[in-house]
Amino acid sequence: MTRRSSVPPPVTAVLDASSRWLPSRLGEVEEQLREQSRGHGELLAADAGATLAAGGKRLRPLLVLLCAGADGGEEAVRAATAIELVHMATLVHDDVLDDAPLRRGRPTVAATGGRGRAVAVGDLLFSRAFALLAAHGDTRAISLLAEASVALARGELAQRQDAFDTGISERRYLERCQMKTGKLFECACLLGLDVEALGAFGAEIGLAFQLLDDVLDVSGPPERTGKARGTDLLDGTVTLPLIVAAEADPAIRDVDLSGLDSDAAESFCDRIAATGALDQVRTRALSMVTAAKQKLNEAQFDGEQKHLLELVADGVVQRYS
Amino acid sequence: MTRRSSVPPPVTAVLDASSRWLPSRLGEVEEQLREQSRGHGELLAADAGATLAAGGKRLRPLLVLLCAGADGGEEAVRAATAIELVHMATLVHDDVLDDAPLRRGRPTVAATGGRGRAVAVGDLLFSRAFALLAAHGDTRAISLLAEASVALARGELAQRQDAFDTGISERRYLERCQMKTGKLFECACLLGLDVEALGAFGAEIGLAFQLLDDVLDVSGPPERTGKARGTDLLDGTVTLPLIVAAEADPAIRDVDLSGLDSDAAESFCDRIAATGALDQVRTRALSMVTAAKQKLNEAQFDGEQKHLLELVADGVVQRYS
Numbered sequence: 001m002t003r004r005s006s007v008p009p010p011v012t013a014v015l016d017a018s019s020r021w022l023p024s025r026l027g028e029v030e031e032q033l034r035e036q037s038r039g040h041g042e043l044l045a046a047d048a049g050a051t052l053a054a055g056g057k058r059l060r061p062l063l064v065l066l067c068a069g070a071d072g073g074e075e076a077v078r079a080a081t082a083i084e085l086v087h088m089a090t091l092v093h094d095d096v097l098d099d100a101p102l103r104r105g106r107p108t109v110a111a112t113g114g115r116g117r118a119v120a121v122g123d124l125l126f127s128r129a130f131a132l133l134a135a136h137g138d139t140r141a142i143s144l145l146a147e148a149s150v151a152l153a154r155g156e157l158a159q160r161q162d163a164f165d166t167g168i169s170e171r172r173y174l175e176r177c178q179m180k181t182g183k184l185f186e187c188a189c190l191l192g193l194d195v196e197a198l199g200a201f202g203a204e205i206g207l208a209f210q211l212l213d214d215v216l217d218v219s220g221p222p223e224r225t226g227k228a229r230g231t232d233l234l235d236g237t238v239t240l241p242l243i244v245a246a247e248a249d250p251a252i253r254d255v256d257l258s259g260l261d262s263d264a265a266e267s268f269c270d271r272i273a274a275t276g277a278l279d280q281v282r283t284r285a286l287s288m289v290t291a292a293k294q295k296l297n298e299a300q301f302d303g304e305q306k307h308l309l310e311l312v313a314d315g316v317v318q319r320y321s
Numbered sequence: 322m323t324r325r326s327s328v329p330p331p332v333t334a335v336l337d338a339s340s341r342w343l344p345s346r347l348g349e350v351e352e353q354l355r356e357q358s359r360g361h362g363e364l365l366a367a368d369a370g371a372t373l374a375a376g377g378k379r380l381r382p383l384l385v386l387l388c389a390g391a392d393g394g395e396e397a398v399r400a401a402t403a404i405e406l407v408h409m410a411t412l413v414h415d416d417v418l419d420d421a422p423l424r425r426g427r428p429t430v431a432a433t434g435g436r437g438r439a440v441a442v443g444d445l446l447f448s449r450a451f452a453l454l455a456a457h458g459d460t461r462a463i464s465l466l467a468e469a470s471v472a473l474a475r476g477e478l479a480q481r482q483d484a485f486d487t488g489i490s491e492r493r494y495l496e497r498c499q500m501k502t503g504k505l506f507e508c509a510c511l512l513g514l515d516v517e518a519l520g521a522f523g524a525e526i527g528l529a530f531q532l533l534d535d536v537l538d539v540s541g542p543p544e545r546t547g548k549a550r551g552t553d554l555l556d557g558t559v560t561l562p563l564i565v566a567a568e569a570d571p572a573i574r575d576v577d578l579s580g581l582d583s584d585a586a587e588s589f590c591d592r593i594a595a596t597g598a599l600d601q602v603r604t605r606a607l608s609m610v611t612a613a614k615q616k617l618n619e620a621q622f623d624g625e626q627k628h629l630l631e632l633v634a635d636g637v638v639q640r641y642s
Contacts, residue, residue, distance in 0.1 A: 093444060096417075097437035116418035117481050119440060123414060124474035126444070130451050131471050134464035142463055143455035150452050153445035160438050 014062065014311045021070045022062075022308070025077060029061045032081040036128050059312070060087055060188040063202060066308050067192025078132055079141045079191040085129035086145060087184065090152055092122040097156075141191055148187035155179030163236035166253045170243050174207070182206035197298035201309065204292035209316040211285040214239035215278050218269045230265030233257055240284070245277035285317045335383065335632045342391040343383075343629070346398060350382045353402040357449050380633070381408055381509040384523060387629050388513025399453055400462045400512040406450035407466060408505065411473055413443040418477075462512055469508035476500030484557035487574045491564050495528070503527035518619035522630065525613035530637040532606040535560035536599050539590045551586030554578055561605070566598035606638045 014022070061080035068076035095108040096118045109118040126149070133142045158176045162168050185206030189198040218241045220229040232239055236257050246252040252275075255268060272278070292313050296306050335343070382401035389397035416429040417439045430439040447470070454463045479497045483489050506527030510519040539562045541550040553560055557578050567573040573596075576589060593599070613634050617627050 090444075093440050096440055114481070115436070117478065119414050119417055119443075120474050120477040120481065122440075122444075123411075123447070124471060124478065126447065127467055127470035127474055130463065131467035134460065134467045137460050139455065139458050139460050139463075142451065142460075146448055146452035146455045149448035150445060153441050153448055156441040157438065157445065160435070160441065 013315060014066075014308050022065060025065050025072065025080075026058060026061065028077045029058065029065070029080045029084065032077060032132075033084060036081070036085060036125070036132070058084060059316075060084055060184060063185065063188035063309075063312065064192045066305060066312065067189045067198055069193070069302060069305055072192065075136070075138060075141070076192060078136060078138060079145075080188075082129040082133050082141065082145055083148075083184065083188055083191060085125045085132070086149055086152075089122040089125035089129070090156075092118050092125065094156075096122070140194070144187050144190055148183045151179040151183035155181075155183070159237060162238065164238075164257045166238055166242065166246070166255060166257065168238050168243070170240065173238070173240055173243060177207050177210040178203065181210040185209065193299075195299050197295045201292045201295040201299075201313070204288050204295065205313050205316050208285040208288035208292065208313075211240055211281055211288070212317045212319070214241055215281050215285070217241075218272050219278050220269075228262060228266075229269045230260070230262065233265045233268060234260055234262065240281050241272050241277045244280050245272040245275040248275040248277070282317070289313045289317055334636060335387075335629050343386060346386050346393065346401075347379065347382065349398045350379065350386070350401045350405065353398060353453075354405060357402070357406060357446070357453070379405060380637075381405055381505060384506065384509035384630075384633065385513045387626060387633065388510045388519055390514070390623060390626055393513065396457070396459060396462070397513060399457060399459060400466075401509075403450040403454050403462065403466060404469075404505065404509055404512060406446045406453070407470055407473075410443040410446035410450070411477075413439050413446065415477075417443070461515070465508050465511055469504045472500040472504035476502075476504070480558060483559065485559075485578045487559055487563065487567070487576060487578065489559050489564070491561065494559070494561055494564060498528050498531040499524065502531040506530065514620075516620050518616045522613045522616040522620075522634070525609050525616065526634045526637050529606040529609040529613065529634075532561055532602055532609070533638045533640070535562055536602050536606070538562075539593050540599055541590075549583060549587075550590045551581070551583065554586045554589060555581055555583065561602050562593050562598045565601050566593040566596040569596040569598070603638070610634045610638055 058080075060083045064080040064083060065072060065076055068079075092109050095111070096115050109121050113121070129145065130142060133145065155176055155178075158172075158179060162172065162176070182203040183206070186199045186203040189202035192198070214232065216225045217227075217232045217239065218229060222228055233242070234257075238257070242252060249271070252271065260268060293310055296309055301309075379401075381404045385401040385404060386393060386397055389400075413430050416432070417436050430442050434442070450466065451463060454466065476497055476499075479493075479500060483493065483497070503524040504527070507520045507524040510523035513519070535553065537546045538548075538553045538560065539550060543549055554563070555578075559578070563573060570592070573592065581589060614631055617630055622630075
């Protein structure tokens with residue numbers, strides 16, 4: 001249930017398949033992101049600059065630009081930049097919460113600069129997102145992004161409230177995923193184009209993305225996911241693999257997560273996997289992707305855009321990290 | 322240099338002096354603030370609700386409403402609510418940074434719910450501020466508030482960057498205060514009325530507010546300020562009293578703040594006070610208030626509003642906490 005950022009998502013495939021406009025548009029987003037870390041003096045340059053430069057594959061900006069299409073223009077580039085700034089802000093704050101030493105193979109702001117600095121850097125990235133949009137009067141984008149940010153924070157709170165509770169329902173889990181992950185994917189699509197079906201597409205692939213994330217936490221292998229198996233369990237985060245596994249092996253609900261060490265967490269992962277839960281959750285994620293693609297048919301959409309969005313949808317469940 | 326919130330600012334005097342419209346308008350802000358903690362289910366209700374209810378005297382909303390005047394209407398109430406939400410968000414985040422157990426005599430979110438929860442609650446309050454304004458298309462307000470939020474975060478970063486550096490200049494100190502405190506006061510006034518002189522008034526009294534805060538950290542008495550003397554020094558925050566004291570007693574710059582315990586911090590406060598620095602800084606704060614009031618003359622302003630704003634200006638330096 002960690003929001004994964006070291007995701008090598010399907011950007012390469014999409015860029016390979018896209019004809020003309022997408023790579024340069026993504027380049028403009030990168031340039032604007034760099035500007036955000038330059039524009040505020042040496043203070044921000046070190047931390048936020050490093051965070052921004054550390055990259056990730058800009059999946060949310062990609063969705064904005066794809067949905068906006070070839071004629072998206074400056075407004076789409078700004079929206080893509082802003083949503084990535086918000087995403088980065090949440091990552092920096094997540095690292096404060098988790099005391100995470102590394103993200104994307106680089107030391108986190110929290111680790112190098114301390115918690116205080118990381119909270120402030122996150123706040124700064126967050127503020128910059130809204131300042132960027134406000135400076136150009138992009139009211140619709142501000143509204144979408146603010147609502148998505150509210151959902152993100154609520155999702156984070158919900159996850160903390162549920163921590164170590166092995167009794168949570170699948171419905172509650174999905175609600176949390178929707179807030180923590182689905183909403184920002186939905187927002188990305190709507191920022192690109194204000195079409196309900198596209199928002200639904202984004203929300204679906206966001207959910208699928210999170211489900212696969214939660215499978216990978218249990219399945220590993222660590223050398224491909226870049227983190228130890230059972231990291232979420234150690235944090236007390238109960239995810240769908242555990243919930244599904246408990247249907248076959250109800251005693252799983254009785255395990256005291258707060259008593260786990262990393263070895264015990266790995267064994268517990270094996271026990272979850274032994275129920276076949278991982279395949280079931282993977283199948284669920286795949287069917288979400290299928291459902292998402294069907295939404296694209298509802299939107300009257302240019303053939304290339306549709307094809308590229310399908311590639312993104314496939315990509316969110318074809319990854320290891 | 323701590324952003325003080327347990328401020329009983331001059332609200333009472335202002336409310337006493339104001340004839341008709343102000344108290345009910347402030348009541349609407351309170352109602353909207355309560356709505357923010359109700360509107361998001363039980364998750365937010367506990368933490369954010371407690372934070373909002375804990376109060377403070379709503380100095381920034383007061384400035385918004387005063388500057389907007391009797392005809393300010395719904396837009397002013399929303400702006401006043403939004404700026405208080407941002408302020409509360411920064412307080413909740415500050416408490417994460419400082420591991421503060423109490424604020425305004427109540428346990429902080431960080432202390433009761435943990436750091437993770439506090440970061441998320443702060444993010445939520447922050448997001449709600451922008452969502453509220455965006456929902457009504459208040460673009461100018463969003464723009465002002467986003468820029469002020471950027472400044473707040475930069476100020477916070479600057480303070481962390483300067484921590485334990487007794488060599489910082491007065492200019493750097495003032496720059497930091499401007500970002501951390503002045504900017505949000507300026508924003509409050511401009512949210513109320515888009516007149517440059519009013520913004521300058523707000524920035525000035527914000528600075529004066531911070532200077533007095535920094536005097537109180539050194540002077541105490543704790544039973545009136547509600548915190549131990551030298552709290553900022555223990556955090557490594559070098560403020561104007563120290564900088565001014567070092568002009569009379571240069572060896573003050575040689576003290577290693579990171580080596581202080583609370584007794585040593587108190588003695589160090591005595592040493593700073595012995596130079597007469599506190600009176601000098603108080604005088605500076607008072608002259609800022611005078612300068613601020615002069616700005617009011619530049620704005621073409623209704624007599625009652627002007628009088629009430631003068632009361633606020635006087636009030637920021639007539640307080641103990």
